[in-house]
Amino acid sequence: MSGLVSKVEIRAFAGREAQALALAEAVAADLAEAIRLRGRASLAVPGGTTPGPFLAELSRAGLDWAKLSVTLTDERWVPETSERSNGRLLRGALLRGPASAARFVPLFTGAPTPEEAFGALDAALRPLAPLDVCVVGMGTDGHTASLFPGGDRLAEAMDPAQPLAALALRAPGAPEPRLTLTRPLLTGARRAYLLINGAEKRRVLAEALDPAGAEAEMPVRAILRAPGGLTVYDAP
Template identity: 40%
Template sequence: MHLLHQFSDSSALNHDFASKLVAILTTAIAERDAAYLVVSGGRTPQALFQTLASTPLSWEKVTILLADDRYLPVDSEQSNERLVKATLLQHYAAKAKFISLYAEAEHAFAAIPEILPRVAGLPTFDAVILGMGEDGHTASLFPCSAQLTAGLSDTAPAVLATEPTSAPFQRISLSKTRLLDSRHIFLHLVGENKFPVLQQALANTDPVQMPIRAFLHHPSVAVDVMYSPK
């Protein structure tokens, strides 16, 4: 299931989106004395992150982690962790806790035994922010990846390594099941090129062709699509 929220531009989107997220985190802290937020990397959420970071909140009670990351040292320019630390974990939000998806190992698959316990025992997330590529991938669940079936399985572990053939680097990704275990799920899309991809994803239910469909068509999970053309 999905609900489409359309905005004239990313500034209007970010203002509304940040307000929604702050309300969710504030409610979680009031009710459970803790909040858990899952974010995605890339260029799209950077302005949103900066808006959130400038918002007063009991950030010391918020735990943040990524939906996925490239398997790179955290100081790499292409590391999502580096991006999140530079844009979100700043100002007021510098007090938030961060769970890394990186562990030094021979390769991503060998790092999983160290990374998995960090995520597997976490409670239900309060909000998950997903992105979507033009091939319909989300997190690092790529249609070209040999690990896609495992990542989409209802019995998948919380975290797995993937190796897409259409994108560089091995990846660490939360599984579909772990991402769906959230009180709120958002899909954050900016750019006119993303709307036809969204329409294609909504037109069919096969997640092997477009993994984002596993979320958009889930029978018992509502996904709030936050979209602006620019």
């Protein structure tokens, strides 16, 4: 599948501290507005180490955290006792101090396999839709969330009509099974942001912005082509 790139704004910063602060301010403003308008807000963020500074800055925002639900764009199928758990990283970076009052919706449920968690996850994630804010990252292979090129269920997860909010994928570049939010939830957010760092990610983004490029080759293209557009926060 290919298509025209939607409204993509690129904001470049001289350093990662300025990038993290600016993104945190933008996301906090979006969430505060959602709470003002609807009495609650929902947020999905990436795992890994790259978003750490942004999440730490966001944790200091003066939000009514008890009215915020937070989930992950994807998760490794490991418990939070594992250092590879995105949930563990999120709790350490964001859900601390006043921000600990936010409701966290984890993707790892403790079921023997991720497939056995689909029903419970769908029930937990559906009330968050549409997400008020979705922040994603991007790998040098063009993956986003756990939508990996070559993933065994990539076509299902990328289907605009996929009824499930989350699916499991197994891919050559992923040591463990992964849970990922599916395309409808990721691209249906009211506000979307892409966080990238470094020259290599900038090169990958330029390639991903090719309107003739196939989404299966670089799944991040699905996010870049979302109807509502998104803003890229880029730093060296």
